[in-house]
Amino acid sequence: MAEPRRSRGRELEPLFAPRGIAVIGASDKPGKLGTAMTASLDRFPRGVAMVNPGGGGMYTGVAEAVAAHGTHIDLAVLCVPAAATAGALQGCADAGVAAAVVCAGGFAEAGAQGEEHQQAVEAVVARTGIRLLGPNTSGFFRPGTGLYASFVPGAADLSPGGVGVVAASGGVNHALSFRLESAGAGVSLGVGLGGGIDVTAPEVLDFLRTDERTRAVALHLESVPDGPGLLEAVRRLAAEKPVAALVVGRGRTDEFARSHTGALATSWATTRALLEQAGAVVVDDENELVNAASALTAARMRPDPDPGVGLVTGQAGPGLIIADALTSQDLSLPPLERPARERIEGLLPPLTYLENPVDTGRPGPELPQVLAAVGADPGVDALGVYGITEPVVSLPDAVREAGVGTRIPVLIGVDGPAREVERVRAAADEQVPVLVGPSALAQGLTALAADARARHRAAQEVDRPARAPHLRLGDGPWHEAAAKDVLDSVGVATPRRRVCRTDEEVLGARGDLQGPVALKLLDASVLHKSDVGGVELGITGPQELGDALVRLRAAGARDVLVEEMAPSGTDLILGVRRDPVFGPVAVLGLGGVDAEALADHALCGLPAHRADLEGLPDRIAASALLDGFRGRPVLDRAALAEVVSALAGVLAGAPHVGEIEINPLRVTDKGLVALDAVMTPMEETR
Amino acid sequence: MAEPRRSRGRELEPLFAPRGIAVIGASDKPGKLGTAMTASLDRFPRGVAMVNPGGGGMYTGVAEAVAAHGTHIDLAVLCVPAAATAGALQGCADAGVAAAVVCAGGFAEAGAQGEEHQQAVEAVVARTGIRLLGPNTSGFFRPGTGLYASFVPGAADLSPGGVGVVAASGGVNHALSFRLESAGAGVSLGVGLGGGIDVTAPEVLDFLRTDERTRAVALHLESVPDGPGLLEAVRRLAAEKPVAALVVGRGRTDEFARSHTGALATSWATTRALLEQAGAVVVDDENELVNAASALTAARMRPDPDPGVGLVTGQAGPGLIIADALTSQDLSLPPLERPARERIEGLLPPLTYLENPVDTGRPGPELPQVLAAVGADPGVDALGVYGITEPVVSLPDAVREAGVGTRIPVLIGVDGPAREVERVRAAADEQVPVLVGPSALAQGLTALAADARARHRAAQEVDRPARAPHLRLGDGPWHEAAAKDVLDSVGVATPRRRVCRTDEEVLGARGDLQGPVALKLLDASVLHKSDVGGVELGITGPQELGDALVRLRAAGARDVLVEEMAPSGTDLILGVRRDPVFGPVAVLGLGGVDAEALADHALCGLPAHRADLEGLPDRIAASALLDGFRGRPVLDRAALAEVVSALAGVLAGAPHVGEIEINPLRVTDKGLVALDAVMTPMEETR
Known part of the structure; x- marks a missing residue:
C-alpha cells in the first residue's frame, strides 16, 4: 500500500492521459468552481461524465454514478468541499477510477478541522492506491490532447506547445503557462501540485521525460518534501531534456530565520546549488524562467564546459546590452576565426565592429550569409540574432535561409511594435525561439550555455568515495585530536601533535615537535575553544610555554593538545x-x-x-x-x-x-x- | 561661441518643438533613409519642407531651398552622408535653422576620414550655435505633438504616453519605446543621443523636467562625458519627476580591464552609485527599466527612509514570488494594523494568510473593500494588487471603486491570456500602471520605494565640509607621518607617534610612547611599505626594538616612524x-x-x-x-x-x-x- 512511488511517471497515465473523465460536483450555476471546471473539460474529445449525486452534499452515490457512465472513467475531477472529498474519492476508487484531481482548499493548511479532512483523504489514497493531484490546486492541462482540467478562465484556450510546466502552486502554473503561450513557446503539460498529498514533482518530471510533446521543462519550487527523489528525477530528466528551475524563498522572512541559526548554508541556497548540480538551469525569477524554458525548446547545445556564443545584431546599442549581460554571466563571445571574418568583411560595408558581436547596422539582404558565416565558426556553439522589426528583412526567414539552425541552436531577439513582434513569432520555426528584447535574448543564451555546462559535468564520472570501513571512530563525541586522527586515516594532512595530560607530558611534547607550537584545550564538550580562552598560538620559549599552560589550566583544560604551527597561508x-x-x-x-x-x-x-x-x-x-x-x-x-x-x-x-x-x-x-x-x-x- | 550649454533645456525647443521642419536628403526611393524619415515626418501637423538640392551630392543649395519654404523652419533633419553633413548643416544655419538631427554614421567612430567629417561638423556647431542631435542616431519622436523624426519602421505609430526616454543609442531608444507602448505606459519624448557631439543627456533631462506630458523618465547610459552635469540634471529632475536609470558596462571586457588596475571602485559601479545618490532609481536591465519607468508614472510615494508596501493577491503562489522579491530588496511588507485586519476578516472567509500580503483567494465582489482597507492602513505607503485575469472581477474597476489611488500609488499586476491582459490594461486609469507578472509588479513596487527613499535623502541637508584653508600641506609627495599630521589637523584620530632619524631618537621615542609599538620605514616614494619589509609591529622589549631597527635599516629606512599600537578591532x-x-x-x-x-x-x-x-x-x-x-x-x-x-x-x-x-x-x-x-x-x- 505505502510502497515507494518515486520515478514511476508511467503511473500517471490515468491522470494525464485518461480514457474517460468524471467531474464530481459538476454544476451549471455561474461562478461555481464545478461550473468552470465542467466548461474547461468540455474540450476533452473522449467522454466526460457529469456527476452530481447531491444528497445533502455528501456525494454518496458517486460509485454508482461513475460506474453507470458508458466509457471507462480513469480520472475523477473533484469539485466538492473538503469535508465531502474523502467520501467522494472512495466512491471513485470503488468504481475503478485510478486518478483524481482535488481542487478544494480547506485541508492541512486550514487548522485542525482541515487536518482531519486531509487525514481522511490520505487514508483513502493509501487504502485504494488511487493517484491524487492536489488538494488545493486549480488543476492541470494538456493542450495537445484537448484535456483542460482547470477552473481558471482562459486556461482551456491554451494551445499546444513544447514546455512542460511543473509548479508548486496552481496560480503559478497558470501564470507561467499564459506567459509561455504569449512568448510563443506554449505548454505541453501544465501542472499545479497544490497540497501535494500524493503526486509530487519528481513523478511529474518522470512523466514529462517520456512525453513526446515536451521539449523543455519549467519547474517552480516552494518547498522540497523529498530532496533525493527530486534530484534524481531532475538528473534523469536533464539527461534527455533541458530543465529550467525557479526556487522561491530568497526573501527576508527566511533570511531572518537563518540569520539566527548561524548555519553556513541556507536551504534556498542549498536547493538552488543542488538543482544546478543535478543538471537544471537555475533562474532568478519567473520572467527568466519563461525566457529560459522558451529558449531551451530550441536544439540543445552540445555538452561543453565553456561554450561560445555568436551574436549578430542589427543595432549596436541593444547589442551592447546583450553582450554586457552575457559576459557578466561569464559566457564567452569568442572572436571569430579568419574564415568567418573574411566572409563577413566581404558582405558588409566597413563598420564599427566586426568581431563578435557582429553589428550589421540595419540588416539588409546579406543577413542570411552573415548568419551562415558566424554560425559556421568553430568557436560558436549557439547563435543569437537581434534586430528591431523591419518590413524589409525577416529575421526568421534569414535564419531559415542561412540553414544554421541544424548545426547549433539559434535564438532570435526582437523589439518593435507589438503586432510586428507577433508577426516575427508567427514566422519563426518551432526550433527557433523568438524572445522580446536584449535581456530576454541574453537570458535565453545563458540558459542554453548553462545547460551545455551541466551536460558536460554530467558526462563525467561521479566521485564515489570509499566508505572508509576500517575507521574505528567510537560513538563520539569527539575532541579535536580524535577528529584529526580520523582525518589522518583518510589522508587529510594535519599538523604533528601530541595529546598530553600532565605538564611533564606537555614539556616532553614540546621537545618532540618542531618550531613554535600551539597549545589547545582538549574537550569534546567545548565547541568554541577560542571563546573560552582555550587556544594558545605561536609558543616558542619555555617561559611562554609555562605561562600558556597556566592560562589553559585556568580555562579548564584537563587534556592539552600540543601541536606544530602550520606555515602561513x-x-x-x-x-x-x-x-x-x-x-x-x-x-x-x-x-x-x-x-x-x-x-x-x-x-x-x-x-x-x-x-x-x-x-x-x-x-x-x-x-x-x-x-x-x-x-x-x-x-x-x-x-x-x-x-x-x-x-x-x-x-x-x-x-x-x-x-x-x-x-x-x-x-x-x-x-x-x-x-x-x-x-x-x-x-x-x- | 563655446559657452557652457548645461541645464539649458529650453534651448532644445527648436529641436523638440519646432514650428517647421526641413528634411535634407528627402527621398521617395524605397529603402533609403531619407524616404523612411520623410514618411515618419509626414505625421507632423505643421509643415515639412522636402529639400534635396542634389548637385553632385554636395547639397550646396540648402540655404536657398530652406529659405524658400513658406513656414519658418526651426529643425533640419539631415539624411545625407557624413561627407556632406557639415556643408548641409552650414546651409541650414545660414537659413536661420536653429536645430538639426544628423542620422548618418561614419564620423568619429569610423577612422581618420570620419574624424575629419566630425571636426567639420563640430566647427559648424561652434561657429553658428545650431543645436545638433547625433550624429549616428535613428532620431527622436514626440508622439503627443505628432513629431516623429525617426527612420525606424513603426516608430511613427507610437501613441503618446507618460515616459520620457533618454537613450545613449538610437536602437535602445526605439526598443524601450516600443516596449513602453506595449506595457501601456507609452512615451512622451523618445531620444537617441547617438554620437552626442552637441546635445547630451543632461540637457534632454532638463527639457523633460518642464515637459508637461512627461510623468517619469527612463535613462539609458553607455558612457558619461560630463559626470557633474549629468548628476546635477538628474538631481534637478528627480526633485520634480521620478527617474529610472540603466547603466551598461558591467560585463567582462570592462571587468577584465579593471581587474588589472587594482582600482577599488569601477566606473560602472561609480556611475550607478552616483546616479542613485543623485535621486535616480537604478535598475539592472532594460526589462526592469521598462517596468520601473511604467510604475513610476503612477503617483509618487511620499519621501520615506523605509516605506511600507501593501500587497493583495488573488493567488498565493504568485503572491509568494512577489513577497520574496520585495523582501529580498529589503522592502518591508509591514503587518497590517488592527482596523485593517478586522475589516478584512469581516470581508473574507477564513483563509491561510491575512497578514500582509493579503491572499484573498479567487477575488470576489468584496475586493474593492479589501483594497480600501489595506490602502487605508497607516503603514502602507504603496499598494500592489495581483491577480490572474477573471471575467467576473476587474482589477482596474476594483481599484477605482476602492478609491485608494488618491492617497497612495497603486500598481496592478496581472497574468492571463494575452487578450485579457490587454483588456485589463485598457480598463486601467492612467495613474494606475498595469504590469505583467509577479516579478514585474515587484520591480515596479521596488522602484516606487527606491524613489521614496531617494526623495527622503534629498530632503536632508547636504554635508558641505569646511575647506580646511588653514592646512599647510606643501606640494607633496607626502610620507605617512605627513599624511597623518593632516588627518590630525582635520580631527581624524591617529596613533601617538614620533618621526625619528637616528637609532637614539628611536630609543627615545620608544620611551615616550605607551605599550608595544610599531616601527615603519618613512619614505614618500614607497607606497607599499609591507611589501619591502618596511613595517614591524607589536614591538615590546629593547632587544626586539633593536632587531626590528636592523631589519628596517636593511630595507632602506632612513627616517623611521615609531608609533603606538592601536587596540584591536x-x-x-x-x-x-x-x-x-x-x-x-x-x-x-x-x-x-x-x-x-x-x-x-x-x-x-x-x-x-x-x-x-x-x-x-x-x-x-x-x-x-x-x-x-x-x-x-x-x-x-x-x-x-x-x-x-x-x-x-x-x-x-x-x-x-x-x-x-x-x-x-x-x-x-x-x-x-x-x-x-x-x-x-x-x-x-x-
Whole structure:
C-alpha cells in the first residue's frame, strides 16, 4: 500500500492521459468552481461524465454514478468541499477510477478541522492506491490532447506547445503557462501540485521525460518534501531534456530565520546549488524562467564546459546590452576565426565592429550569409540574432535561409511594435525561439550555455568515495585530536601533535615537535575553544610555554593538545554535513571569523562529479584569494577535491557522524593542512 | 561661441518643438533613409519642407531651398552622408535653422576620414550655435505633438504616453519605446543621443523636467562625458519627476580591464552609485527599466527612509514570488494594523494568510473593500494588487471603486491570456500602471520605494565640509607621518607617534610612547611599505626594538616612524579621490589584503547628504561585521561620516591632493583610528 512511488511517471497515465473523465460536483450555476471546471473539460474529445449525486452534499452515490457512465472513467475531477472529498474519492476508487484531481482548499493548511479532512483523504489514497493531484490546486492541462482540467478562465484556450510546466502552486502554473503561450513557446503539460498529498514533482518530471510533446521543462519550487527523489528525477530528466528551475524563498522572512541559526548554508541556497548540480538551469525569477524554458525548446547545445556564443545584431546599442549581460554571466563571445571574418568583411560595408558581436547596422539582404558565416565558426556553439522589426528583412526567414539552425541552436531577439513582434513569432520555426528584447535574448543564451555546462559535468564520472570501513571512530563525541586522527586515516594532512595530560607530558611534547607550537584545550564538550580562552598560538620559549599552560589550566583544560604551527597561508572552512532535505553536502567558505558575516559560501551535494568538487572554489566571491593573489599560496583544486571526497567517505561509512568541519583548512605552499577539526555526532546535529 | 550649454533645456525647443521642419536628403526611393524619415515626418501637423538640392551630392543649395519654404523652419533633419553633413548643416544655419538631427554614421567612430567629417561638423556647431542631435542616431519622436523624426519602421505609430526616454543609442531608444507602448505606459519624448557631439543627456533631462506630458523618465547610459552635469540634471529632475536609470558596462571586457588596475571602485559601479545618490532609481536591465519607468508614472510615494508596501493577491503562489522579491530588496511588507485586519476578516472567509500580503483567494465582489482597507492602513505607503485575469472581477474597476489611488500609488499586476491582459490594461486609469507578472509588479513596487527613499535623502541637508584653508600641506609627495599630521589637523584620530632619524631618537621615542609599538620605514616614494619589509609591529622589549631597527635599516629606512599600537578591532579601508568623470568620491571597503579580492566596496560622491555618508557601511556585503558581530566593536556611523567629511574637506581645499587613503581605518571600542594613511599628489593619480 505505502510502497515507494518515486520515478514511476508511467503511473500517471490515468491522470494525464485518461480514457474517460468524471467531474464530481459538476454544476451549471455561474461562478461555481464545478461550473468552470465542467466548461474547461468540455474540450476533452473522449467522454466526460457529469456527476452530481447531491444528497445533502455528501456525494454518496458517486460509485454508482461513475460506474453507470458508458466509457471507462480513469480520472475523477473533484469539485466538492473538503469535508465531502474523502467520501467522494472512495466512491471513485470503488468504481475503478485510478486518478483524481482535488481542487478544494480547506485541508492541512486550514487548522485542525482541515487536518482531519486531509487525514481522511490520505487514508483513502493509501487504502485504494488511487493517484491524487492536489488538494488545493486549480488543476492541470494538456493542450495537445484537448484535456483542460482547470477552473481558471482562459486556461482551456491554451494551445499546444513544447514546455512542460511543473509548479508548486496552481496560480503559478497558470501564470507561467499564459506567459509561455504569449512568448510563443506554449505548454505541453501544465501542472499545479497544490497540497501535494500524493503526486509530487519528481513523478511529474518522470512523466514529462517520456512525453513526446515536451521539449523543455519549467519547474517552480516552494518547498522540497523529498530532496533525493527530486534530484534524481531532475538528473534523469536533464539527461534527455533541458530543465529550467525557479526556487522561491530568497526573501527576508527566511533570511531572518537563518540569520539566527548561524548555519553556513541556507536551504534556498542549498536547493538552488543542488538543482544546478543535478543538471537544471537555475533562474532568478519567473520572467527568466519563461525566457529560459522558451529558449531551451530550441536544439540543445552540445555538452561543453565553456561554450561560445555568436551574436549578430542589427543595432549596436541593444547589442551592447546583450553582450554586457552575457559576459557578466561569464559566457564567452569568442572572436571569430579568419574564415568567418573574411566572409563577413566581404558582405558588409566597413563598420564599427566586426568581431563578435557582429553589428550589421540595419540588416539588409546579406543577413542570411552573415548568419551562415558566424554560425559556421568553430568557436560558436549557439547563435543569437537581434534586430528591431523591419518590413524589409525577416529575421526568421534569414535564419531559415542561412540553414544554421541544424548545426547549433539559434535564438532570435526582437523589439518593435507589438503586432510586428507577433508577426516575427508567427514566422519563426518551432526550433527557433523568438524572445522580446536584449535581456530576454541574453537570458535565453545563458540558459542554453548553462545547460551545455551541466551536460558536460554530467558526462563525467561521479566521485564515489570509499566508505572508509576500517575507521574505528567510537560513538563520539569527539575532541579535536580524535577528529584529526580520523582525518589522518583518510589522508587529510594535519599538523604533528601530541595529546598530553600532565605538564611533564606537555614539556616532553614540546621537545618532540618542531618550531613554535600551539597549545589547545582538549574537550569534546567545548565547541568554541577560542571563546573560552582555550587556544594558545605561536609558543616558542619555555617561559611562554609555562605561562600558556597556566592560562589553559585556568580555562579548564584537563587534556592539552600540543601541536606544530602550520606555515602561513589562506584559511578556508570546509564542512560536510547531512542536509535534512537533501542528505550529504559539502560547504566551502573563506576561513576566519569574517566568513560568516560575509556569507560567502559554495555548496555541493555528495557524492559529486569531480568537476563539481574542483569547481567549489570558483563559486565563492573571494576565489581570487585562492589563485595566488598578491603572492598568496595557490590552491590545488584537485587536492581540495580529494579532501572533500575523503570527508564524504567518512560520512558515508559512519552514519552516526552528523557533521565534520575543518576550520581552518589552510592553503599553504606545501599543500592543504587541517588546522582544526570538529566532528559532531548525528544526534547533536539534529 | 563655446559657452557652457548645461541645464539649458529650453534651448532644445527648436529641436523638440519646432514650428517647421526641413528634411535634407528627402527621398521617395524605397529603402533609403531619407524616404523612411520623410514618411515618419509626414505625421507632423505643421509643415515639412522636402529639400534635396542634389548637385553632385554636395547639397550646396540648402540655404536657398530652406529659405524658400513658406513656414519658418526651426529643425533640419539631415539624411545625407557624413561627407556632406557639415556643408548641409552650414546651409541650414545660414537659413536661420536653429536645430538639426544628423542620422548618418561614419564620423568619429569610423577612422581618420570620419574624424575629419566630425571636426567639420563640430566647427559648424561652434561657429553658428545650431543645436545638433547625433550624429549616428535613428532620431527622436514626440508622439503627443505628432513629431516623429525617426527612420525606424513603426516608430511613427507610437501613441503618446507618460515616459520620457533618454537613450545613449538610437536602437535602445526605439526598443524601450516600443516596449513602453506595449506595457501601456507609452512615451512622451523618445531620444537617441547617438554620437552626442552637441546635445547630451543632461540637457534632454532638463527639457523633460518642464515637459508637461512627461510623468517619469527612463535613462539609458553607455558612457558619461560630463559626470557633474549629468548628476546635477538628474538631481534637478528627480526633485520634480521620478527617474529610472540603466547603466551598461558591467560585463567582462570592462571587468577584465579593471581587474588589472587594482582600482577599488569601477566606473560602472561609480556611475550607478552616483546616479542613485543623485535621486535616480537604478535598475539592472532594460526589462526592469521598462517596468520601473511604467510604475513610476503612477503617483509618487511620499519621501520615506523605509516605506511600507501593501500587497493583495488573488493567488498565493504568485503572491509568494512577489513577497520574496520585495523582501529580498529589503522592502518591508509591514503587518497590517488592527482596523485593517478586522475589516478584512469581516470581508473574507477564513483563509491561510491575512497578514500582509493579503491572499484573498479567487477575488470576489468584496475586493474593492479589501483594497480600501489595506490602502487605508497607516503603514502602507504603496499598494500592489495581483491577480490572474477573471471575467467576473476587474482589477482596474476594483481599484477605482476602492478609491485608494488618491492617497497612495497603486500598481496592478496581472497574468492571463494575452487578450485579457490587454483588456485589463485598457480598463486601467492612467495613474494606475498595469504590469505583467509577479516579478514585474515587484520591480515596479521596488522602484516606487527606491524613489521614496531617494526623495527622503534629498530632503536632508547636504554635508558641505569646511575647506580646511588653514592646512599647510606643501606640494607633496607626502610620507605617512605627513599624511597623518593632516588627518590630525582635520580631527581624524591617529596613533601617538614620533618621526625619528637616528637609532637614539628611536630609543627615545620608544620611551615616550605607551605599550608595544610599531616601527615603519618613512619614505614618500614607497607606497607599499609591507611589501619591502618596511613595517614591524607589536614591538615590546629593547632587544626586539633593536632587531626590528636592523631589519628596517636593511630595507632602506632612513627616517623611521615609531608609533603606538592601536587596540584591536575591525579594519576598514576609506579613501577619497577624484574620479576622472564625476569628481570627488569616497570609497569604503573592508580592510586587509582580502578586501581587494572580495571587491566589496561602497561608494558615494562628494559632497553628500549626511545620510549617504552614514549609509556607506550598509552597502558593503560585510556590513554585519561592523555591527557588533561576535563581540567586535560597533562602528559609530556618525563618526565615520565625520571622517569622510573631514577628508572631503581636504580634497576641496587642496586641489593638488589627488587622493587620500586610510588603510586601515580601525573600528575600535574607543572609536575610529587611522593606522596608516597615504596622501597622493594630483599628478600621480592621473
